[in-house]
Amino acid sequence: MATETTAPATSSRRLGARRTRRLLIHIGLIGFGLIMLYPLLWMLSSSFKPTAEIFRAPGLIPETFTPGNYTEGWTALQFPFHHYLLNSAVVVAGSIIGNLVGCSMAAYAFARLEFRGKRLFFAVMLATIMLPIHVVIVPQYILFAELGWINTFLPLIVPKLLATDGFFIFLMVQFIRGLPKDLDEAARIDGCGHVRIFFQIIMPLSLPALATTAIFTFIWTWNDFFSQLIFLTSPDMYTVPVALRTFVDSSSQTSWGPLFAMSVVALGPVFGFFLAGQRYLVKGIATTGIK
16 A cells, blocks of 8 residues: 555656756746847847937836837938848849859769769868858959959859858758669659759759758848958948948947847848748758768
8 A cells, every 4th residue: 555655656756856847947948048139139129219328228128219210220321221121132132042053053963973083072162161251352352353343242142153152062962962862763764864853853852951051041141241341342232231330430429229220120031031941941950961
């Protein structure tokens, strides 16, 4: 009898300890998430504060609610802010198309074709991932200046068509290697060449990897400041990151309220694009390393 009554009590204590542990874990994760989100929440709150209040009262609740920061920021620069949003959209769209086309073709060659020096070229491609952009920016600028591409979107888009992002090539190579080669052999029996195999078999099956490439390209290109600052020199060609920089003036007072308001606007497309392709992103990353 003692054993029968002790067993349920022990099981109940274990269940209670397990629930307490899970509760503590969830509380810790929620607290950590709030810490990570605090800068974003502070920026969102500051976008509704007058400039004088932003640093005087750093709390999240505005003392004076000022939605006019958004209308003021939209027209504060030389051009309306939608002009810079359109410029960024052009650069991002060209970069996404370039990476999807160029990197997928290079990945197919590394994953499915056999040619001399394949392993060497693949190793060199991987080495470019570790190469900082500051090392190549000067020769790139000289080359694009000789071509007359400075102050155009071409230096930001054309290199993507040439598969210059080794990370995405590696991502797609790993994914394509996980696809059965029997599909290629069956297509060859039906008379398909590499072009038809690539476009009709590999590309449709590689949708998660392509979506992952598109999402990362969108985020990295939309938030890229350094390259766009180097190659775009006139205000009418500015993209969103460069336009936001013009709100900060070292010789006069900075309009912090409109700056934070337009920063919130600039984050909107990033969140929207990420949420729209989140399930493809998770699937692409989860299946990339599966053989």
